[in-house]
Amino acid sequence: MVDVTFSVNGKEHSLSVNDNALLSETLRESLNLTGTHIGCDTSQCGSCTVHLDGKAVKACTVLTAQAAGSEVTTIEGIGEPGSLHPMQEAFNEHHALQCGFCTPGMIMAAIGLVNESESLDGDGVRKGLDGNFCRCTGYHNIVKAVLSAQQNM
Amino acid sequence: MYSFRYHRAASIEEAKELHTTSDEGAYLAGGMTLIPTLKQRLADVDDVIDLGGIESLKGVMTSGTSMKVGGMAVHNEVAANATIDALRHLASGIGDPQVRNRGTIGGSIANNDPAADYPAAVLGLNATIHTNGRTIGADDFFTGMFDTALGDSEIVTAVEFPMPSRAAYIKFPNPASRYAVVGVMVSETNGNVRVAVTGAGTCVFRASAMEEALTNEFAAESISGISIDSSSFNSDIHASAEYRAHLVGVMAQRAVSQIS
Secondary structure, three states: OEEEEEEEOOEEEEEEEOOOOEHHHHHHHHOOOOOOOOOOOOOOOOOOEEEEOOEEEEHHHOEHHHHOOOEEEOHHHOOEOOEOOHHHHHHHHOOOOOOOOOHHHHHHHHHHHHHOOOOOOHHHHHHHOOOOOOOOOOHHHHHHHHHHHHHHO | OOOOEEEEOOOHHHHHHHHHHOOOEEEEOOOOOHHHHHHOOOOOOOEEEEOOOOHHHOOEEEOOOEEEEEOOOEHHHHHHHOOOHHHHHHHHOOOOHHHHOOOEHHHHHHHOOOOOOHHHHHHHOOOEEEEOOOEEEHHHHEEEOOEEOOOOOOOEEEEEEEOOOEEEEEEEEOOOOOOEEEEEEEEEEOOEEEEEEEOOOOOOEEOHHHHHHHHHOOOHHHHOOOOOOOOOOOOOOOOOHHHHHHHHHHHHHHHHHHHO
16 A cells, blocks of 8 residues: 545645555545546546646546645636636537546646637647547537637636 | 556666566557556466556656657647747647546557658657667667567667757548558758658658758658659558658658648
8 A cells, every 4th residue: 555645626635555556546546536537447438537737638548646735626626606617618618528428638738728829820720639538429519619718718 | 357466666777677578578668558468368467567657757857959758748738838830730640638648658669650740850860869778779669560679678768859940740540540551750850851751651760861852952842753662561441552662752741841
């Protein structure tokens, strides 16, 4: 076991986890933050995207121990009912989800993308969301939502 | 995953000590290959030694004649800060954004995946690999599939690229993984032309016939007739060896066209 202290959504946690625990597992199973989804578990689909020190990463491919001392932000940490994050508002407005499974990862990746880009066009959004799959294939509305959200972030 | 002991090294010396004393140790850089490999139980190690806490391995620095990339510099850092355009372009095309936020140059070249992009940059730009103990020239570094000149506990501390007078990297990416089906780096530095090919063979290699032709005349037409021997090339569901050989010519010509 390894002792890990890190901040998740602004709150400090000290946990003892298995040396080989994945960040995605710890978030879901130890902290009950089940908004971080595990789709492929092979670092391809992007459903488990969270922010690690402000950068979008796939939580299924980060050891929890690697996150010691870091700030983790999950979908639960960016807004709440009644005061959604602009990206969540835009996904709602533009019907950018169908089954919703990929949505937490899409939103976290999209926020990371907008934060690191000066201005994005449709191609830039598509390229920037390269690491996230929507198996409902609802990409058009996702792109529209991200283009819209960047005006309000 | 099989179980292992996790260690976060505070210094290069500590990392080496941990690795040397482990029966089966593995350095963890960005983890974009090692962690999936462990998850699939393709590797079984006793100790994972995380290099993520070693500050001296990070950063991208440019001096007048060369650019030095820390072994733990992530792809997005190189994509943002490299002063060699071709290297910036290459780094921005590795994997996807989340992978580029974690994956490192040191991890990539130490792993030497036959379809990785960075080996083409290191060999094609004639970089020097700095380790905790020595420097290794690019021509001596990549020794075979997933194999390098690195010793057992040796760590890539930095990769130093001489500034080329011109360079371009073009790849034909696998549409799912973005690994190179074939990728070609063409460069000219102080009159020396290099053409490095990744993805096609079992290990990155230099296309010497193309280098000679381009030294005589730096134009896409100079290499359009050069046939590539595909007998040792990779062949899989994505591309046959013959197709990869064809792509080497096409990617090389596109790279040359971009800078001539």
